[in-house]
Amino acid sequence: MKTDITWAIGGEAGFGIMSSGTMLAKIFSRVGYGVIASNEYPSLIRGGHNFVSVRITTALVRAPKKSIQILIALNKETVTLHKDDLDDNAYVLFDEKDYAWKTEEFLHPITLLSVPFADLVGKADGDLVMRNTIALGITMYVLGKDLSLLTQMIQDQFKGKGETIIAANIQSAKIGFDYGKEHFPTHKECNLSEGIIQESHLVMNASEAVALGALAGGMKFAAIYPMTPINALIPLFADHAHELGIVYKQPEDEIAGINMAIGASLGGARSMVATSGGGFALMVEAISMVGIMEVPIVVDLGMRPGPATGMPTWTEQGELQMVYRAGHGEFPRIILAPGDVQEAYTLSKLAFELAEQFQTPVFLLTDKYINETLWQLPSSLMKNQIIEKGNAASHADILPFKRYDVTTANGISTRSVPGEKDHEYIANSYEHDEHGFTTEDSGMRNSMVEKRLRKMDAMKKIALLPSVFGSESADITFVTFGSLKGVIFDAIQELETQGVKAKLIHFAWVYPMNEAVQKILSSEKRLVSVEQNSTGQLASLIREVTGVTIGEQWLKYDGRQWTSEEIVKKVKGI
Amino acid sequence: MDDQFLTETKPTWCPGCGNFGIWMALKNALTTLAIPRENIVIVYGVGCHGNMRDWMNVYGVEGLHGRALPVAQGIKLANPNLTVIAVTGDGDCLGEGGNHFIHAAKRNPNITVLVHNNEVYGLTTGQASPTAQIGMITKSTPSGVVDPPFTPASLAIFTGATFAARGFSGDIPHLTELISAAIMHKGFSVVDMLQPCVTFDKVHTYPWYRERIQKVEISEENLRDKKQSLELASTFGEKIPIGILHTRVEKTSEDCEIVANNKPLASIPIVNLDTVGILSQFQ
Numbered sequence: 001m002k003t004d005i006t007w008a009i010g011g012e013a014g015f016g017i018m019s020s021g022t023m024l025a026k027i028f029s030r031v032g033y034g035v036i037a038s039n040e041y042p043s044l045i046r047g048g049h050n051f052v053s054v055r056i057t058t059a060l061v062r063a064p065k066k067s068i069q070i071l072i073a074l075n076k077e078t079v080t081l082h083k084d085d086l087d088d089n090a091y092v093l094f095d096e097k098d099y100a101w102k103t104e105e106f107l108h109p110i111t112l113l114s115v116p117f118a119d120l121v122g123k124a125d126g127d128l129v130m131r132n133t134i135a136l137g138i139t140m141y142v143l144g145k146d147l148s149l150l151t152q153m154i155q156d157q158f159k160g161k162g163e164t165i166i167a168a169n170i171q172s173a174k175i176g177f178d179y180g181k182e183h184f185p186t187h188k189e190c191n192l193s194e195g196i197i198q199e200s201h202l203v204m205n206a207s208e209a210v211a212l213g214a215l216a217g218g219m220k221f222a223a224i225y226p227m228t229p230i231n232a233l234i235p236l237f238a239d240h241a242h243e244l245g246i247v248y249k250q251p252e253d254e255i256a257g258i259n260m261a262i263g264a265s266l267g268g269a270r271s272m273v274a275t276s277g278g279g280f281a282l283m284v285e286a287i288s289m290v291g292i293m294e295v296p297i298v299v300d301l302g303m304r305p306g307p308a309t310g311m312p313t314w315t316e317q318g319e320l321q322m323v324y325r326a327g328h329g330e331f332p333r334i335i336l337a338p339g340d341v342q343e344a345y346t347l348s349k350l351a352f353e354l355a356e357q358f359q360t361p362v363f364l365l366t367d368k369y370i371n372e373t374l375w376q377l378p379s380s381l382m383k384n385q386i387i388e389k390g391n392a393a394s395h396a397d398i399l400p401f402k403r404y405d406v407t408t409a410n411g412i413s414t415r416s417v418p419g420e421k422d423h424e425y426i427a428n429s430y431e432h433d434e435h436g437f438t439t440e441d442s443g444m445r446n447s448m449v450e451k452r453l454r455k456m457d458a459m460k461k462i463a464l465l466p467s468v469f470g471s472e473s474a475d476i477t478f479v480t481f482g483s484l485k486g487v488i489f490d491a492i493q494e495l496e497t498q499g500v501k502a503k504l505i506h507f508a509w510v511y512p513m514n515e516a517v518q519k520i521l522s523s524e525k526r527l528v529s530v531e532q533n534s535t536g537q538l539a540s541l542i543r544e545v546t547g548v549t550i551g552e553q554w555l556k557y558d559g560r561q562w563t564s565e566e567i568v569k570k571v572k573g574i
Numbered sequence: 575m576d577d578q579f580l581t582e583t584k585p586t587w588c589p590g591c592g593n594f595g596i597w598m599a600l601k602n603a604l605t606t607l608a609i610p611r612e613n614i615v616i617v618y619g620v621g622c623h624g625n626m627r628d629w630m631n632v633y634g635v636e637g638l639h640g641r642a643l644p645v646a647q648g649i650k651l652a653n654p655n656l657t658v659i660a661v662t663g664d665g666d667c668l669g670e671g672g673n674h675f676i677h678a679a680k681r682n683p684n685i686t687v688l689v690h691n692n693e694v695y696g697l698t699t700g701q702a703s704p705t706a707q708i709g710m711i712t713k714s715t716p717s718g719v720v721d722p723p724f725t726p727a728s729l730a731i732f733t734g735a736t737f738a739a740r741g742f743s744g745d746i747p748h749l750t751e752l753i754s755a756a757i758m759h760k761g762f763s764v765v766d767m768l769q770p771c772v773t774f775d776k777v778h779t780y781p782w783y784r785e786r787i788q789k790v791e792i793s794e795e796n797l798r799d800k801k802q803s804l805e806l807a808s809t810f811g812e813k814i815p816i817g818i819l820h821t822r823v824e825k826t827s828e829d830c831e832i833v834a835n836n837k838p839l840a841s842i843p844i845v846n847l848d849t850v851g852i853l854s855q856f857q
Contacts, residue, residue: 026856026857030857156854156857202853202856202857203856203857204856208856212847212852215844215845215847216844216847218844220652220839220840220842221648221651221652221839223644223648236852240850240852241831241832242832243845243850243851243852244845244850244852245832245839245842245843245844245845246832246839246842247651247652247831247832247833247839249647249651251644251677252673252674252677253673255641255644255673255674256641256643256644256673256674256677257644259637259638259641259644259645259648259674260644260645260647260648260651261648262637262645262648263617263635263644263645263646263647263648263649263650263651263652264648264649264651264652264839265648265652266635266645266648266649266652267615267648267649267650267651267652267653267656267838267839267840268652268653268838268839268840269651269652269653269838269839269840270840271648271652285638286638286641289637289638293635379848379853382846382847382848382853383846383848417653417840418612418613418614418615418633418649418653418656419612419613419653419655419656419838420612421610421612422612423612424611424612424631424632424633424634425633425634426627426628426633426634426635426636427634427635427636428627428634428635428636429620429636429637429638430636436634437581437583437627437628438625438627438628438636
C-alpha cells in the first residue's frame with residue numbers, strides 16, 4: 001500500500017486533460033487525502049501537449065513531485081516527454097494504437113499496461129473526449145478505490161450540463177473501472193492507504209484563493225483585463241457579482257483597469273486589479289499616481305517568463321524588482337508573495353486591510369505556478385470575515401478639512417469620500433498641500449514627501465517576519481519568496497532523512513522588510529537563495545535593504561518550477 | 575449670489591482664455607441644477623483645462639494625462655449617487671485618452687465629459703492637437719497640420735455616446751444650457767466646447783468662431799437619429815452648428831450592475847462566503 005503517489009495524464013489540448021486532474025484532486029480531497037495538481041501546457045487552445053500531474057498523499061501535501069508512479073498517456077508524445085520522470089516500477093497506461101511501447105525503451109524498470117482507450121470509447125458514446133473519463137475509471141481501480149467516489153464527482157462536476165452528459169460520463173467511468181478489474185487484477189502496487197486528514201478542505205488555485213481573500217477583505221470593485229495566469233479570478237467575480245455585492249468590469253486595457261480601480265477606491269470601494277508583467281507595465285504610471293494621491297489599491301501580479309510576451313503559460317519570478325521600483329518618483333508600497341494557496345487567501349485579505357490602513361498600493365506577487373496549481377485550503381478559513389476600517393474622516397475633523405495632514409507621526413492622514421459634506425479635497429496627481437491643492441512650495445514639498453515616506457517606518461514595524469522551517473543550526477539555509485515555499489520545504493525534509501541539516505527562510509511579506517530580518521539572516525552558516533529567475537532578484541533586494549550578501553544563488557529560468565528533487569540533487573552534488 | 579465654488583486660489587489661465595467662459599458656464603449649470611456641492615466629483619485631465627481643479631471647490635481628482643474617463647467611471651460605479659463630470663481637453667481626451675473615450679462611449683456610463691477644444695496643446699506651449707485643422711501651423715507642425723482632425727461630437731456619437739452637444743466658450747448662457755442638459759442626461763454625455771487659445775493660436779479667435787457658429791434647434795425625433803446627428807456633428811468649416819446634436823435613452827453601464835439600486839458599493843455588506851454558494855465549486 002502506498003501513502004504518497006503521483007498520477008499524471010497527458011494528451012492533446014481540448015480533450016479534458018486539465019479537468020480530469022481537477023476531478024481526481026477533488027475526489028481524494030473529499031475523503032481525507034492531501035492533494036496537489038499542477039499543469040503544463042503551451043499557449044494554445046487546441047493541439048499541443050497538455051499535462052497534469054496530481055500528487056495524492058495520506059497526509060497534507062505542500063508541493064508536487066517530479067517522479068511519477070502512474071502515467072496515463074492519451075498520445076505518444078506524453079510518454080516521449082515524460083518517460084525519464086517515471087519512478088521505478090511506475091505504471092504506464094497507453095493505447096497501442098498510438099504506439100506499441102516496449103519496456104526496453106525506458107530508463108527505469110516500469111510496468112506497461114496497454115489500454116485500448118479509443119476502442120473503449122466506442123463502447124460508450126463514441127466521443128473521443130470520453131477517454132479521460134475512462135482513464136479516471138481505470139485510475140480508481142488501480143488506486144484500489146471505489147468507483148462511487150468518481151461517479152459522485154461526475155454528478156457534481158457536470159451538474160447543469162444535462163443528464164445525457166452525466167450519464168455518458170458515468171458509463172465511461174464504469175467501462176474504465178471494469179476494464180481495470182478484468183485486465184489488471186494482480187496490479188496492486190499502487191493501492192493507496194486511507195487518507196488521515198480530518199478537517200474539510202477546498203481545492204482551488206491561488207487566483208481563486210486571492211479572489212476569495214479579496215472578498216473576505218471587503219473588496220467591492222475589480223477591473224481586470226484578461227491575461228494568463230490570473231484569469232481564474234474573473235469568473236469568480238463576474239459570475240457572482242450581484243450576490244456578492246461587488247462590481248467587476250472588464251476594461252479596454254490595463255491602463256483603464258488601474259485607473260477605474262483608483263476611481264472606485266476614491267469613491268469609497270475597496271478595489272483591485274490583477275494582471276501579469278506586460279499588463280502591469282501599462283499600469284505603472286497610475287501606480288505612481290496612487291503613490292501621490294495615497295489611494296488604497298491592491299494589485300495581484302501573476303508573474304510569467306518575460307521579457308515581452310515571453311512564455312505566457314509557464315512560470316517565473318521575474319517581476320520582484322519591477323514591482324519594488326514601479327512608478328516614477330518615490331513613495332511607499334507593500335509587497336506580499338504568498339507561498340501557497342492558504343497564504344494566497346490570507347495575504348489577499350490582509351492586502352486590503354493594509355491598503356486601507358496605509359493608503360498605498362499593496363502588491364500580491366503570485367506566479368503561473370501558484371495561480372494554476374490546485375491546492376487545498378481549510379474550509380474553516382472562510383468563516384469570520386470581519387474587516388478592519390481604515391482612517392476615515394469624521395465630523396470631529398477640524399475644518400477646513402486637511403485630507404493630507406502632514407503632522408501625523410506615522411504619515412497616515414484621514415481620508416474622506418465624495419458625498420461627505422465639508423470634507424471636499426483634491427486627489428491630485430500634482431504635488432499638493434494638505435487640502436490637495438497644487439503646490440510647488442519648497443517647504444510643503446518637503447513636508448509632503450516626508451509624510452508619505454514616514455509610512456515606510458510604520459510598515460516596517462508591523463512587517464511580518466519570514467517563516468523559518470527546518471533544523472535550528474543548519475548546514476545549509478535556503479532563502480526564498482513566494483511560490484517556492486512548498487518545494488523547498490519538501491526538499492529540506494528529504495535532506496533531513498538523508499542526514500543533511502537544512503533550513504528554509506521564506507519571505508511571504510517581502511517589502512518593506514522588518515528590521516529584524518538582518519539579524520535572522522546574519523546568523524546563518526551557509527545562505528543560498530533559490531529563485532525562479534535569472535538574476536537573483538530577492539538576493540539583490542535583501543542586500544540592498546539589509547546589507548546581507550547571500551553567497552550562493554540557485555536560479556532557474558526555464559519556465560518550469562523548481563522541484564524538491566532538483567534541490568536535493570543539487571545539495572548532494574548530483 | 576455668493577460663488578460657493580470659489581477657493582483661495584485665483585485662476586492662472588491667460589487673460590482672455592476660453593477656459594474662463596467654460597468655467598463660468600459649468601458653475602452656472604451646477605448652481606442652476608442645485609446639486610449639493612459634496613455630491614459633485616470633477617475628474618480633470620492634464621492640460622490647461624485641468625488647472626481648474628485648484629479654483630473649483632468640489633471633490634476633485636486631477637488624474638494622469640488622458641486617463642480621466644476610467645477614473646470617472648470607477649467613481650460612478652463605486653457610488654452612483656454622485657454627479658461625476660470629466661473636465662478634459664482635446665489632447666487629453668482624444669490623443670492620449672482616445673481608447674478610453676471610445677470605450678466609455680460604448681459602455682454608456684452616466685457621466686458627463688466636457689471637452690475643452692482649442693486645437694492645440696497649450697500647457698506644453700502650442701503643439702497641434704487631434705482636433706487641429708489641416709494646414710494649421712503650430713510648434714509641432716511648422717508646415718501645417720497634414721492629418722485630418724477629429725470632431726469630438728461625431729466621434730462620440732459614432733462610438734455610442736447617448737448625448738452629444740457642441741458649444742462655444744464665448745456664449746456662456748448657451749453653453750450653460752448645454753452643460754446642464756448634459757449633466758441631466760442619464761448616460762454618457764459629451765459636450766465639445768470650442769474655445770480660442772489666445773496665446774498659441776492666432777487663427778481660431780473669438781471673431782473667427784462667431785462668424786461660423788450657428789445655433790441649431792433640432793426636434794426630439796431627429797435628435798435620436800444617429801445618421802442626422804452625425805452629419806451635423808461632423809460639419810465643421812465655414813458653418814459650425816452648435817447646440818444639442820444627439821440624445822437618446824439607453825441602458826447605462828451602472829444599470830447592469832448591483833449599483834443600479836443606487837447604493838454606494840461601500841454600503842453593501844460583505845457577504846459570508848460560506849453562505850452564498852460560491853464555495854461548492856471547490857469541493
